Amino acid sequence: xxxxxxxxxxxxxxxxxxxxxxxxxxxxxxxxxxxxxxxxxxxxxxxxxxxxxxxxxxxxxxxxxxxxxxxxxxxxxxxxxxxxxxxxxxxxxxxxxxxxxxxxxxxxxxxxxxxx
Amino acid sequence: xxxxxxxxxxxxxxxxxxxxxxxxxxxxxxxxxxxxxxxxxxxxxxxxxxxxxxxxxxxxxxxxxxxxxxxxxxxxxxxxxxxxxxxxxxxxxxxxxxxxxxxxxxxxxxx
Numbered sequence: 001x002x003x004x005x006x007x008x009x010x011x012x013x014x015x016x017x018x019x020x021x022x023x024x025x026x027x028x029x030x031x032x033x034x035x036x037x038x039x040x041x042x043x044x045x046x047x048x049x050x051x052x053x054x055x056x057x058x059x060x061x062x063x064x065x066x067x068x069x070x071x072x073x074x075x076x077x078x079x080x081x082x083x084x085x086x087x088x089x090x091x092x093x094x095x096x097x098x099x100x101x102x103x104x105x106x107x108x109x110x111x112x113x114x115x116x
Numbered sequence: 117x118x119x120x121x122x123x124x125x126x127x128x129x130x131x132x133x134x135x136x137x138x139x140x141x142x143x144x145x146x147x148x149x150x151x152x153x154x155x156x157x158x159x160x161x162x163x164x165x166x167x168x169x170x171x172x173x174x175x176x177x178x179x180x181x182x183x184x185x186x187x188x189x190x191x192x193x194x195x196x197x198x199x200x201x202x203x204x205x206x207x208x209x210x211x212x213x214x215x216x217x218x219x220x221x222x223x224x225x226x227x
Contacts, residue, residue: 004158033214033215035217042217042218042219042220043204043217043220045214045215045216048214056214058214088156090158090159092159103147103149103161103164104149104161104164105159105161105215106161107151107158107159107160108158109157109158110156110157110158112156
């Protein structure tokens with residue numbers, strides 16, 4: 001069974017640009033969560049999607065958005081990039097909503113974003 | 117904000133020794149999980165312990181949970197160089213479904 005796939009793995013953008021990251025969950029998983037990881041802030045929850053609906057949202061500005069498609073694939077978008085958006089963006093999938101009932105999250109390898 | 121605080125932030129040991137990492141959290145939880153992350157890679161789930169459990173084992177891993185102290189510990193026995201990684205505890209609050217991560221412990225196992 002294929003794992004969680006994130007694309008692209010690495011990308012470099014400049015301030016003011018926008019970026020779209022993609023995540024394909026494990027087949028059969030309906031929940032996709034996104035996390036931002038930086039050395040200073042650690043792992044911060046961005047949002048969670050289940051059945052194409054955003055179910056949870058973290059404390060990030062409106063520049064951060066996402067969506068989920070009918071095949072459970074998810075994208076997140078960051079507009080008007082700032083230097084502080086440089087981070088590893090991790091996507092995770094699970095069978096049910098979050099990890100509350102099903103336990104573990106399955107993570108992808110991440111997309112490393114560098115903003116210059 | 118982080119739900120969990122981990123201690124120590126960094127730990128360096130020799131192969132064959134045991135490694136113990138601690139995690140404290142703030143709210144009532146549904147379960148607590150431990151994840152491992154190799155440098156720059158994704159996180160891998162290690163073990164889950166529910167709020168009504170006190171101890172759990174998986175191979176060389178032993179996890180304890182003390183809900184009265186809001187703390188957990190992860191013990192890795194007979195460590196190997198391949199255990200070198202960052203280890204994170206993560207909690208799910210009883211009222212929610214999102215997983216909130218601690219700050220992590222960087223473990224280095226020297227051959």
